[in-house]
Amino acid sequence: MKKNSLLISVCLLLFSCSENNDSTPPVSETVTDAMATSDANPEIAVNPFFEESPFELAYPPFDAIDESHYMPAFQRGMQEQTAEIDAITSDTDAPTFENTIIELERSGHLLDRVSRVFFSMSSAHTNDDIQALQQELAPQLSAHQDSILLNRDLFTRVSGLYEQRDSLVLDEEAYRLLEHYYIDFVRAGAALDSEQQERMKEINAEIAGLQTDFSQNVLSEVNDLAIVVDTREELTGLDDAAIEAAAGEAEERGLSGKFVIPLLNTSGQPSLSSLQNRDLRERIHKTSLSRGSRGGDYDNRSELTDILRLRAERAQLLGYDNHAHYILENQTAQTVAAVNGRLAELAAPAAENARREANDLQQMIYDSEEDFVLASWDWDFYTEKLRAARFDFDANQLRPYFELDNVLQRGVFFSANRLFGISFEERTDLPVYQEDVRVFEVFDANGETLALFIADFYARPSKRGGAWMNSYVSQSHLTGSLSVVGNHLNITKPPEGEPTLLTFDEVITTFHEFGHALHGMFSDVQYPYFSGTSVPRDFVEFPSQVNEMWATWPEVLENYAIHYETGEPMPTELLDKVLSTQTFNQGFATTEYLAASIVDQALHQLSPEEIPPADDIMELEATALAAAGIAMNEVPPRYRATYFSHIMGGYSAGYYSYIWSEVLDADTVEWFEENGGLLRENGDHFRAALLSRGGSLDAMTMYRGFRGRDAEITPLLVRRGLN
Numbered sequence: 001m002k003k004n005s006l007l008i009s010v011c012l013l014l015f016s017c018s019e020n021n022d023s024t025p026p027v028s029e030t031v032t033d034a035m036a037t038s039d040a041n042p043e044i045a046v047n048p049f050f051e052e053s054p055f056e057l058a059y060p061p062f063d064a065i066d067e068s069h070y071m072p073a074f075q076r077g078m079q080e081q082t083a084e085i086d087a088i089t090s091d092t093d094a095p096t097f098e099n100t101i102i103e104l105e106r107s108g109h110l111l112d113r114v115s116r117v118f119f120s121m122s123s124a125h126t127n128d129d130i131q132a133l134q135q136e137l138a139p140q141l142s143a144h145q146d147s148i149l150l151n152r153d154l155f156t157r158v159s160g161l162y163e164q165r166d167s168l169v170l171d172e173e174a175y176r177l178l179e180h181y182y183i184d185f186v187r188a189g190a191a192l193d194s195e196q197q198e199r200m201k202e203i204n205a206e207i208a209g210l211q212t213d214f215s216q217n218v219l220s221e222v223n224d225l226a227i228v229v230d231t232r233e234e235l236t237g238l239d240d241a242a243i244e245a246a247a248g249e250a251e252e253r254g255l256s257g258k259f260v261i262p263l264l265n266t267s268g269q270p271s272l273s274s275l276q277n278r279d280l281r282e283r284i285h286k287t288s289l290s291r292g293s294r295g296g297d298y299d300n301r302s303e304l305t306d307i308l309r310l311r312a313e314r315a316q317l318l319g320y321d322n323h324a325h326y327i328l329e330n331q332t333a334q335t336v337a338a339v340n341g342r343l344a345e346l347a348a349p350a351a352e353n354a355r356r357e358a359n360d361l362q363q364m365i366y367d368s369e370e371d372f373v374l375a376s377w378d379w380d381f382y383t384e385k386l387r388a389a390r391f392d393f394d395a396n397q398l399r400p401y402f403e404l405d406n407v408l409q410r411g412v413f414f415s416a417n418r419l420f421g422i423s424f425e426e427r428t429d430l431p432v433y434q435e436d437v438r439v440f441e442v443f444d445a446n447g448e449t450l451a452l453f454i455a456d457f458y459a460r461p462s463k464r465g466g467a468w469m470n471s472y473v474s475q476s477h478l479t480g481s482l483s484v485v486g487n488h489l490n491i492t493k494p495p496e497g498e499p500t501l502l503t504f505d506e507v508i509t510t511f512h513e514f515g516h517a518l519h520g521m522f523s524d525v526q527y528p529y530f531s532g533t534s535v536p537r538d539f540v541e542f543p544s545q546v547n548e549m550w551a552t553w554p555e556v557l558e559n560y561a562i563h564y565e566t567g568e569p570m571p572t573e574l575l576d577k578v579l580s581t582q583t584f585n586q587g588f589a590t591t592e593y594l595a596a597s598i599v600d601q602a603l604h605q606l607s608p609e610e611i612p613p614a615d616d617i618m619e620l621e622a623t624a625l626a627a628a629g630i631a632m633n634e635v636p637p638r639y640r641a642t643y644f645s646h647i648m649g650g651y652s653a654g655y656y657s658y659i660w661s662e663v664l665d666a667d668t669v670e671w672f673e674e675n676g677g678l679l680r681e682n683g684d685h686f687r688a689a690l691l692s693r694g695g696s697l698d699a700m701t702m703y704r705g706f707r708g709r710d711a712e713i714t715p716l717l718v719r720r721g722l723n
Contacts, residue, residue: 049073049114055430057452057482058473059439060117063431067129070118074137077111078144084108089153097168100157101178105478105527120470124488125434125462126219134212142208146201149188158182159190173696177527187330189318196317203314207307211648214303218643219464221291221298222263227284229259237276239396244495263288264490265465265645267592267636270503273380274396278372285377292642293618300642301614304603311652312608324604324653331536331654332699336605339656343601346659347594347630349722353587358634360386376634383585391584393577395504401574402507403564404457404491404500411507411560412514415550419683420518421445424453434460436493442521451475451521454486457500457510458493464645465490467509469516469544474531475523483532485520487513499564504578508551515547516540524692531694537650538657539699543691545658545665546672552579555678583721588635590720595637596644597656598628603641604653617641659716664703666715671707 048064050073055061084107091099122130148154161168162182165175185191189200228250229235235243246259253260261271261284269288275281292300308323315326324336333339361382362374374382388394413424427439430452437456444450454472456463473484489509494500502510519540520532533540550556557578561570570578602624612620621641625631639646646655668686675682689706697705704710717723 047072047076049110049117050076057449057484058113059430059452059484060472061431062117062433065117065433067127067133070114070130070133071137073110073114074118074140077108077114078140081108081111081144082147085148085151085154089151089157095157095161097161097170097174097178100161101174101181102478104158104181105177105529109479116470116472120472120486121433123464123468124456124470124486125460126464127462131216134216135209138208138212139205142205143201146188146204149185150190150192150197150200152190155185155190158185173526173530176696177529180529183330187318187326192317200314200317203310203317207310207314210303210307210310214300214307214648215464215645217292217298217300217303218265218645221300221643222265222465223461224298225263225287225291226253227261227263227280227287228255229261229280232259234277234280235259235275237274238271239274239399241494241498241501242271242274242492244498245492248495262459262461263291263465264459265643266638267640268380268638272377273384275381278378281377281381282375289376289636289640291640293640301617304641305611305614305617307648308603308606309608309611311604312606312611316608322605322607324601327537327604327653331538331657333538333656333660336601339601339660342660343594343598343656344628346590346720346722347598347628350587350590350594350720351630351632353721354591354632354635355587357383357585357587358632364389374634376636379588379634383588387581387584391577391581393574397574398504398561398570398578399501400563400565401561401570402502402504403562404502406560406562406564407502407507407510408455409560410562411551411556412511414559415511415547415553415556415678416514416518418555418678419550419680420522420687421680421683422450422521427452434462436460449482451483451485453517453521454484456486456488457491459490460493463488463490466645467513469513469520469533471520471532474520474528474534475525476528476531477524477526479528483521483523485517485532487517489513501564508548511548511551512544515544518547519543519691522687522691523694525694525696527696530696534695536695536699537654538660539664541658541661542664542668542703545662546668546686548665549669549672550678552582553678554579583719586719586721590722591630591632591635592638593658594628595625595630595635596639597659598630599624599637599639599641600644600647600651600653600655603647662719663713663716664711666719667707667711670715 047069048061049069053059053061084103088100088103088107093099118130118133122134158178158181161178165178168175168178170178189197192200226249229246232243235246238246243259246261249260249262250256250258261269263269263284267285267288269284272281272285275284292298292304311323315321315323318326320326320329321336324339328334328336328339333342358374358379361379364382364386365372365374365378384395409424416422422445423443424440425443427441430439432439432454434456436458437454440453440455441449442451442453454470467487467489470486470488471483472486473481475481475483487510489506491500491502491506516533523532525531554575557575558569561575562568563570599621602620618641621637622631625637644655647653651657672682686706690702693702700710714723
């Protein structure tokens with residue numbers, strides 16, 4: 001979602017923050033009551049959100065914030081922005097870019113400030129109070145956004161300027177800003193008649209509430225379905241640190257003497273690659289796949305079908321065939337046909353590769369004198385056995401060389417320093433919202449402060465699954481602000497005193513998310529609207545995927561792959577084996593990803609009448625995969641529909657974005673390889689042409705400016721073994 005203050009009110013992250021508003025008073029009434037309460041209550045009156053942060057770069061004052069501050073700040077923020085919008089529409093002077101568009105950009109500063117912190121915490125460190133606030137706030141924020149985007153007087157000013165845009169004296173970024181504001185108003189329903197707008201408001205409020213319910217159900221389901229194991233023997237295959245972590249998790253849950261394996265948000269679970277107990281592997285995997293569709297308090301089938309139906313209705317109200325049509329028009333893909341074509345182009349060879357891999361794994365099972373048929377809960381376990389046999393190494397051999405701080409400081413930061421000249425200094429004087437969180441000041445090559453970087457790496461019950469980047473403060477020359485960005489991962493925290501040793505996938509994820517952070521930190525735009533990662537959804541993953549390349553770049557890998565006990569570098573032969581396995585198991589990886597992308601499109605390419613009843617939604621998923629020729633019981637989608645958190649927010653009809661971006665990524669990696677790799681001049685070119693521009697220029701125009709041509713798909717096919 002765009003990070004400008006006008007459009008920030010519903011959500012800043014992948015999730016919406018919402019619930020229906022049957023019993024909620026109108027925003028104006030609520031705000032008036034809140035302001036009266038604030039004036040009467042000195043504790044609320046000193047709300048830290050009411051003033052600019054006392055810390056540099058407007059870093060949030062986490063030490064002064066508690067849950068009681070959020071609601072008064074949201075309500076005052078909405079009131080202030082409403083007054084700012086009223087001032088624009090009541091201005092008797094003729095509309096100009098300055099008194100309309102610039103004032104829109106400046107509006108909602110308090111609302112922006114509290115929104116960024118609140119929605120970050122709702123994902124990174126939530127609790128019952130925050131979740132209850134999400135539900136209470138959702139209809140108010142939805143109504144507030146509608147009060148702006150469906151404001152006829154405001155739209156008249158914006159559309160009038162849009163019609164005159166070629167006669168106005170505007171630079172390239174200002175011209176683009178005016179165009180985008182006009183498009184946003186139209187896509188929100190500003191051109192609809194009064195009756196249609198009323199229905200639009202109802203739909204938005206309902207969707208907001210349902211999305212919050214869905215997202216909170218996902219988190220509750222993960223915590224509720226954590227796997228309880230009675231004996232240590234059942235965990236044979238896990239390393240001692242993982243077993244101790246499971247014992248610690250059980251202790252925290254009041255299950256002393258037992259072991260608890262928390263679920264992560266993907267279908268597959270990390271423990272499946274190591275656990276020798278097949279029955280336990282089956283229990284873990286079936287439990288994971290059952291989330292949100294097993295009945296009970298956290299079943300998401302009803303929420304999902306209602307959201308799909310409402311999204312489809314909203315799209316048709318705006319003149320689109322379906323929600324996917326509506327979403328894709330505003331992405332680099334532009335059309336449903338283009339996305340379907342790309343997914344179909346890749347699905348057949350990916351599934352073929354996966355079936356070959358399945359045959360190899362089945363043969364390994366037979367060679368082990370077992371007679372069962374390969375199942376989805378066996379895939380990771382026998383893949384590691386095959387990797388060990390084929391490449392003569394076990395993935396667990398790598399972990400002692402991937403200690404978290406080495407990966408971060410000697411890998412992620414090292415490569416960024418070599419490529420861009422930036423440096424990092426840890427700040428222990430700035431407050432954090434949770435004890436494991438770290439903060440770094442980032443210095444540009446000239447020694448000046450560039451940004452602040454928040455590193456939140458460990459999993460906890462208060463954090464949603466997955467990995468993501470947040471923007472706590474966005475860069476803008478208009479507001480004079482620099483970036484404060486955070487990376488949020490879900491690495492299992494080891495027992496006290498033990499090192500944090502990463503899997504190879506976690507290493508890649510750490511580099512990936514830092515690619516998003518670089519995109520935010522290097523932003524050099526005039527207007528908040530275009531700051532950092534405010535680019536089309538199918539372009540936003542491109543810089544982060546490019547940054548993954550440095551994880552295995554020999555100069556970087558040799559620098560951080562240091563044994564945590566001996567300090568010895570990873571042996572050359574082991575390092576060579578790591579690099580030689582890059583295309584290993586790519587049939588599985590590509591198929592599970594494409595399956596989720598195809599499900600996403602299938603759900604969102606339906607009209608309201610075509611949405612099935614809640615009880616049949618999983619059958620729709622199965623039908624879509626079969627029709628695409630990618631249905632494999634051994635390879636379920638990376639996310640099933642009922643715990644597919646991405647599609648509750650910015651990735652609805654957009655999960656294809658990763659593979660779409662990977663075409664650009666693979667082509668860019670080829671460019672770096674052709675031009676000498678980890679060189680400062682290469683980094684400077686990438687930064688100037690792409691990373692610094694945010695959304696201030698058309699995405700593919702930026703890419704052509706960087707690469708000198710359009711991207712070619714061949715490097716991706718080679719990387720994925722699909723050629």
